[in-house]
Every structure is written in C-alpha cells, then in structure tokens.
Amino acid sequence: MSAHQAAPSRSFGLLLHAFGNRSFLIGSAITVLIALVALVSFFWTPYDITHLVVANKMKPPSWAHPFGTDHFGRDILSMIMIGSRNSIAVALVAVGIGMGIGIPIGCWAAARGGWVDETLMRMNDIVFAFPALLSAVMITAIFGPGAINAIIAIGIFNVPVFARVARAGAMSIWPREYVLAARASGKGRAQITIEHILPNIAAILLIQGTIQFALGILAESGLSYVGLGAQPPMPSWGRMLFDSQTRMMIAPYQALFPGFAIVVTVLGLNLLGDGLRDLLDPKLRRER
Amino acid sequence: MSAFLAKRLLIGLVTLIVASIVVFAVLEIVPGDPALLMLGMNATPEALEALRSQMGLDQSIPVRYFNWIGGMLMGDFGRSWTYSSPVLDLIIERGIVSLPLAILSLFLSTAIAIPVGIFAASRRGTIADSASMGAAQIGVAIPNFWFALLLVYLFAVWLRVLPAGGFPGWGAGIWPALKALIMPSLALALPQAAILARVTRSAMLEVLGEDYIRTARAKGMSRRTVLWRHALRNAMIPVLTILGLQFAFLLAGTIIIENVFYLPGLGRLVFQAITQRDLIVVEGVVMLLVASVVVVNLVVDILYAAVDPRLRVKA
Secondary structure (H helix, E strand, O other): OOOOOOOHHHHHHHHHHHHHOHHHHHHHHHHHHHHHHHHHHHHOOOOOOOOOOHHHOOOOOOOOOOOOEOOOOOEHHHHHHHHHHHHHHHHHHHHHHHHHHHHHHHHHHHHHOHHHHHHHHHHHHHHHHOOHHHHHHHHHHHOOOOHHHHHHHHHHHHHHHHHHHHHHHHHHHOOOHHHHHHHHOOOOHHHHHHHHHHHHHHHHHHHHHHHHHHHHHHHHHHHHHOOOOOOOOOOOHHHHHHHHHOOOOOOOHHHHHHHHHHHHHHHHHHHHHHHHHHHHOHHHHOOO | OHHHHHHHHHHHHHHHHHHHHHHHHHHHOOOOOHHHHHHOOOOOHHHHHHHHHHOOOOOOHHHHHHHHHHHHHOOOOOEOOOOOOEHHHHHHHHHHHHHHHHHHHHHHHHHHHHHHHHHHHHOOOOHHHHHHHHHHHHHHHOOHHHHHHHHHHHHHHHOOOOOOOOOOOHHHOHHHHHHHHHHHHHHHHHHHHHHHHHHHHHHHHHHHOOHHHHHHHHOOOOHHHHHHHHHHHHHHHHHHHHHHHHHHHHHHHHHHHHHHHOOOOHHHHHHHHHHOOOHHHHHHHHHHHHHHHHHHHHHHHHHHHHHOOHHHHHO
C-alpha cells in the first residue's frame, strides 16, 4: 500500500536492512517453506493418505516413512503436509475476517471520535471480556464442529484486536500536519482515511496480522485437538495430536511430529512479525 | 480516585449486562429442544409439554432472561438438565479443581517469567540474554496441550513419577491432589511465562533507559538497588496488564488442558455441557468466567492507579 509512496532509495535501504535482520530472514524463510509445503501437497505427497495400508500401521520413523505411520498405516509426513493447508486456511481467513471488519471499525472510531469512538471501543472491551478460546469452543460446539465454524469463531476475536490497533494507529496520524492540510483542502474524513491514514498504518496492521496468524494456528490446533475443528478424514495437526495421545505408550513419535509442525510454523510467523516490526517501525528499532 | 473507581465499576457492570444478553441470545438460537433431548425421541407430547413448563421453557424470552439473571444474583444458577443437580453445586464441585489449577499456573508463570525477564534485561546483549529470549520465543510457539502431552510422556509414561491424568479429589490428601495438578499447571504456565518474560524484559529495558535511572546510578546507588527499587516498580505496569489479560487465557486454557488430563474442573464441565446441550450449565459457567475476567481487569485497573498516580487523573 505504501510502495508507490516510498522513494526507490528508501525501499533499497529497507531491503538492505531486511538482509541484515536475523528474525526477518529466519521468519520469512520458515513461512515461505510452510507455504510451499502446503502448495506442494496439492500436487504431490510421498504417499496417498486416502489409501489405507493396515499392514503398515504404527511403523516408527524409517527411510520409507521419515515420520512413521499412524494407526491406519497412513504416512505421517504426508498427513502433516496436507494438514498444513487446513491450519493455514483457517488462520488466514480468520485474519481476513478480523482485518475486514476490525480495521474499518477502528478507522471509523478514530475519524469520528466522541461518542462513536467511546461506544465502539466499549463494545470491543465486551468482546475482550470473553475468553476467546471459551467462546470459540461455544460457537463451534453449538453451530457444529468443522473448519468453517472454527474460522468464524477465531475470526470474531480478531475483530477487536485489529479495531484497537487500527484506532491507536489512526489516532496518532490524525493530528499530523499533512492531514490538517488535506482537511483544509476540503477532503472528507473517509477520503483522508483512505488516502493518508491507511497507508501510514498499513505497517503496524501487517505486523499485527502475522501475530494473529500465528495465534490463529495455535487456536485452530487447540480446537481440532478437542474435536471441534476440521473433521476426519481431513487431516489436521491438532486432531493428529489427539489421536496420538491414546497410543503414547506404543508409538510416542506420533505425538512428536505434528507438534513440531505447529511450533515451527508459529515460530516462523512470530519471528517474521518481530522482524517486520524492527524493519517497519523505526520507533521500536532502538529496543533491540 | 473515586471518580476513576466509579467509572471503572460502571464499565464493568455494563460489560456484564451486555455479556449476559449475548450469552442468553446465542444459546437461545441454538437449534434443538432441550426437553426433547432429555426425554429422547420416543417421548409423548404430554410428557414433553410437562417438562417444558417445569423447565420454564414455555415462558416468553424476556421473562426467562430476567428469571435467569435474577436467580443468578440470588445465587440460584438453575438446575442442570443432565446432572439433575443445582448448577451452583456443580460449579463449586468443579471450581475447587480449576481455581487451584489457575492460581498454581499463574504463580508458576510469574515465578519463572519475572526473574528471567529481569535477568535478560540486566544482561542485555549478552549470550544469556539471547538464550533466554530465544527460549521464550520458542515457548510462545508451543501449544499448551502439546507441551502437556510431552510432559505426560516424560513424567507419567517414562519416569512414572506423576499420574497421567485424573484427579483423586482433595479428600485423598493435599499431596496426591497437588500431584495431579503439577503437570496441568506447568503446561498452562509455560506459554504464558514465555510471553510474560518478553514483556518484563522490554518493560525493564524501557525503564532502564530513563534519565532517573542514570541519576540514581550517578548518585552512587548500586546496580542491584536501582534495578530492584527503581526500575522494577516502574516496569510493573505493562507486566500487570499482561498478567490481567493472561488470566482470561488461563481460564480458557483450562478447557483444553483439563481435557488432556481428564481433570473434573470447570473447563471440562462446560465442554461436556456444551456437547450435551446442557445449556443452563453453559450459561452459568460462561457468565461466571466472564465475570471473573471483568473483576480481574477491574483489579488490574485499580492496581495501575496504585502503582502510577498519573493514571488516576487520566481515566
């Protein structure tokens, strides 16, 4: 959004910084890797997971099955690859819902101020008073378990987060002189918000987006673990961990790899978020 | 100060009222007839009608809402539809598992996180700092239920020193009961501790960069005194905020963690009640949890004002 405004020298400087920033490098490498794995899984996985080979069940890791096989003889590596789609899709759409509703609310609150602002922010506080996971469990249990309801449940709790961040960002831009100039030239609040506020808060929203993305993946795995997320036979990392629990005595490795997948993905996104913050938010750069 | 308190109290009250309407409304639009669920498909229409009127389901929605709210204010949360005992009894019975669990994990996470955060901040830029913050970065990424599974494997399956799950009850003695809570509270505490350690570190760094810290050092105060007496107190505000927010996370976390360890706590109660459509239990427990979040945030707000007098005026 801010690309057309930045001078070429500035984006080049940013690029140089990016290569010097360890968090950003590691984080984006992991994130790209996970995204690639999810994409590849559409065309190719080491084994076909709809093809059950019972003779192969509960095999420990080997050259043929690097992560071992599960209780149906399915290849765990292939399951994890396909499971990544579910995690990414749920968390990504949930972030989309949060941004799509939260950012307009936050910008509106900042633009209008007064009672509109007060009302919107108090409504935010009310959503915050519900422990998010509890409500997600409530929503998915009442309207039926499944990936779609998990998306909605997680998405709802992203709304106040983005509303808050957008409002705080917009509030700091409104008193600037160039906004005053735009108002003096007769531009309306909506136009100013689109032309001046949004490009200037895009960076902090992007950073928050990666954080919520990571939280969404954690929340999704928790919901599928208790059986309220994606339903079998669709593989999901949380569900795989649930399945592994009863077989912990005989096949402990089954509990390892889906967990690693979650940790690596969340870690990658968090590092990317930290790196972006260092790069894009000069105010916070001195902290490190 | 009293105006500040009054405003906070009012906001808390409004939050509770709106929350109660939302909870009631959401459960009102749930498909399915509770009476039918209780009696089964073969119930006669007369029996259904009798049960519906006994459960108060034949009254209008506003009447039921006010009956429910009024009852709760008088300590009557209604009767569970599946357990056929008062909801309040269930809440107390389960609460004596969940509350110690939540307190134990809050204690563990603060006890781990604050010293680590202060340590990292006071040795900023050293290997010790990077190592502890790297560990925190990984801790944030670990789902608590997976950590719980790893703990079960380590301590219950492999070392056999702790029970894998279940709860013997406080009647079995303090130690056996506490033993059953060690792993669950550790699992709940770890991700929270990781977040808290990072917040503590950055709050300390922020404060340590202030002029008055340099002045105190210049006056000849030791590093230790400055750190503990001046910096820590001022760094506590963001730490308190996060602690308050984490309380809500802990409460929600009990739903999953209690399922991992088969602990008969509030989280498991509400989870089972939802799947059994025992809506009166769900409503009661959810309202209780929301109320405790509101109260904790209120306490945090008041503590803010106690720590930082400037905030009393601002609010």
